[in-house]
Amino acid sequence: MANIQDSPDDREIPLDRVGVTNLVYPVTVPDRSNGTTVGLFVELAQESRGVHMSRLVEAFHNSRETRLTSENLEIILSKLRDAVGASTAHIELEFTFFTERKAPVSGATSLLAIPVGIEATLDESFDVALTVEAPVLSVCPCSMEATGGPAHSQRGHVAVSVRIDGRMWIEELVELIEDSASGPVFPLLKGEDERSVIEAAYENPVFVEDLARNVAERLDSDVRVHWYRVEAENLESVHDHNAYACVERRR
DSSP: OOOGGGSBOOSOOOEEEEEEEEEEEOOOOSSSEEEEEEEEEEEEOTTBOOOOHHHHHHHHHTTTTSOOOHHHHHHHHHHHHHHHTOSOEEEEEEEEEEEEEEOTTTOOEEEEEEEEEEEEEESSSEEEEEEEEEEEEEEOHHHHHHHTSOOOEEEEEEEEEEEESSOOOHHHHHHHHHHTSSEEOOSOOOHHHHHHHHHHHHTSOOOHHHHHHHHHHHHHTOTTEEEEEEEEEEOOSSSSSOEEEEEEEEO
8 A cells, every 4th residue: 555645746835743642542641640641743744745643652662661760751753753753742731630748737648640741852962841830828918908817728739840950859940839728738637637738728818929939039049940930820719710820041
């Protein structure tokens, strides 16, 4: 059967990325993780009509047991490029990381699900970005001022993307995010735990702007980080909208 993908194309339009998305595969990712979704892409030259997408899946399949370190990602991308003769390869990985939570008073344990994303590109150089999203608790400083004490609080989410020199653990970013908020979120709390969590959160009220800046300040002090993006969003409890703040920096 003729490979139509190998036929020439005369429209002179190169494609930045072609490949496969939403490929669910067992991949060796950090402990306490599950369900990896993969996107595999390469650059397509303007004279080429299509890419052999099956070759991308085959090359990735043969690397599925490789543990996803930065060094190994570069090797996998090199294999993707070689499989189709491309100059650039890109991979996107999404998985859920589970971190154990212990309630502050009762000690009850549960697992908190943390969405994690990895994007890596290999062309003339190698680039990789790690994204971690964690839920947080935030207490509104404005409502505390207005009422003289009681305030509305809400659950929020903070997504932090970083490019680093060296290694950074997922748990490090989760801890950094939670330390920047009014408090952490727990899947399981007893009655005595809820009071403890609420009282602690009231001691540290933050706007969504404070939340984004607190995370940025901590990332600024980490010598490993040379680029970051912070997106904080509060799921407002007394407003019919969400509150959002974002900061992106390169050092």
